[in-house]
Amino acid sequence: MNKQGFLVVTGLALILAVTQQCGSGSSNPKIFTSEPEPKQLMRFGLIWDSLNVDSGVVKSGQTLSHLLDPYGISPGQIAKLAANSTKVYRVTSMRQGKQWWLGSSRDSVPVPLWIIYERNNTDYIVFSLKDTLGARLGTYPVDTVYRRVKGVIENSLYLDLENMGESHLLALSMSQVYDWTIDFSHVRKGDTFDAYYMQQKVNGELVGMPEILSSNFTHIGNEFKAYRFDQGAGVDWFDPTGASLRKAFLKTPIEFGRMSSGFNKKRFHPVLKKVKAHLGTDYAAPTGTPIRAVGAGVVTKSEYKRNNGNYVKIRHNSTYETQYLHMSKRLVKVGDVVKQGDVIGKVGSTGLATGPHVCFRFWKHGEQVDHRRESFPPDTPIRDEMMDEFAVEVVRLELEADSVFRLQGL
Numbered sequence: 001m002n003k004q005g006f007l008v009v010t011g012l013a014l015i016l017a018v019t020q021q022c023g024s025g026s027s028n029p030k031i032f033t034s035e036p037e038p039k040q041l042m043r044f045g046l047i048w049d050s051l052n053v054d055s056g057v058v059k060s061g062q063t064l065s066h067l068l069d070p071y072g073i074s075p076g077q078i079a080k081l082a083a084n085s086t087k088v089y090r091v092t093s094m095r096q097g098k099q100w101w102l103g104s105s106r107d108s109v110p111v112p113l114w115i116i117y118e119r120n121n122t123d124y125i126v127f128s129l130k131d132t133l134g135a136r137l138g139t140y141p142v143d144t145v146y147r148r149v150k151g152v153i154e155n156s157l158y159l160d161l162e163n164m165g166e167s168h169l170l171a172l173s174m175s176q177v178y179d180w181t182i183d184f185s186h187v188r189k190g191d192t193f194d195a196y197y198m199q200q201k202v203n204g205e206l207v208g209m210p211e212i213l214s215s216n217f218t219h220i221g222n223e224f225k226a227y228r229f230d231q232g233a234g235v236d237w238f239d240p241t242g243a244s245l246r247k248a249f250l251k252t253p254i255e256f257g258r259m260s261s262g263f264n265k266k267r268f269h270p271v272l273k274k275v276k277a278h279l280g281t282d283y284a285a286p287t288g289t290p291i292r293a294v295g296a297g298v299v300t301k302s303e304y305k306r307n308n309g310n311y312v313k314i315r316h317n318s319t320y321e322t323q324y325l326h327m328s329k330r331l332v333k334v335g336d337v338v339k340q341g342d343v344i345g346k347v348g349s350t351g352l353a354t355g356p357h358v359c360f361r362f363w364k365h366g367e368q369v370d371h372r373r374e375s376f377p378p379d380t381p382i383r384d385e386m387m388d389e390f391a392v393e394v395v396r397l398e399l400e401a402d403s404v405f406r407l408q409g410l
Helices: 003-022 064-071 075-085 157-163 168-177 384-408
Strands: 052-057 099-104 112-118 123-128 135-139 142-152 192-202 205-219 222-230 235-238 258-261 281-284 290-292 297-305 309-315 320-330 343-347 357-364 367-369
Touching (some): 064 075, 064 099, 075 123, 075 135, 142 157, 142 384
Antiparallel strands (some): 052 099, 112 123, 123 135, 192 205, 222 235, 309 320, 320 343, 357 367
16 A cells, blocks of 8 residues: 555544544534643732732831741841842832732742732832842733713712712812812802813722813803813813913912802901901811912911911012911911912911911902902913814814713713
């Protein structure tokens, strides 16, 4: 028999053998396949299922030494590990409540190989307990989620967003966009909000501040639209005409509070029990709430007086000055240069005050005026050569927000 005939016969013999094994009349013959290799579980860049793992959280007063001592790591090794890891992470920076994992070999006598410390929601440190005794910085995979939320004010922006299942951080992000435009301590029932934002997600949890991409807040029938755009000087928010929402002065000296008393030349004083002009605006807030400089300037007064209590006064330019009364604590001194938004003190009830609040006073050409009735020019608008690009971005954000909202409704 030649070689070709031998191959044909051998092939027929194999087919016959398989047919007999499966059953020649079977409608469901067995199919023999190789089993897939089980996937290895990877975590922190390590083959996790090859390790015996202990875990816990850093307790009050615990250091790296306290964590490693039960596993037989000597003080000398720990000192060398700390020294070798300095450029990546200082082990003295470990904090109470943070998660840690220790991986050992699966030998009859386990050998500690790695200790992982979760620095924050996104980063971790992998310390090698082998001869190398070093460390590397790792980062969890980060996803970006996009959401759009619409609502009507019933109580406050903070409470209404919380009742919708949104993070209170979204209210803070929105207030930062409209810091120069809307006094959120004075929003009204029936005002509406519509915000499109993005936020990072790590290990299934949202982390960090939400970033407003576009927003529309209707206050007393007036629309305030905002679009995120970077024209080369960093991200900022602009209205549809390209005007910046940023202005020379913030609307309020505290981010969230309740306006308890407005500018009134015939106000009945609650402490003195007589009619006395109130040439400022009171914002009630818990003791210790940060008080912000509403504009850049120089501190001209930082002192205590019987009626004012602890107070600070700032000169912004030749036209405007502001004053902040009844502080529990002053954080600036005369001559300090402050930027818009810098914390200059804490809310209190020192001086003539019935409860914790800040009395905010505003001077224009040496005369106290109602700052809420003043109109200030916007900051740098979109440059002419960037207007076409900005217009395209506005359209893109509008379409994207609509698309995201439709997907949320599925």
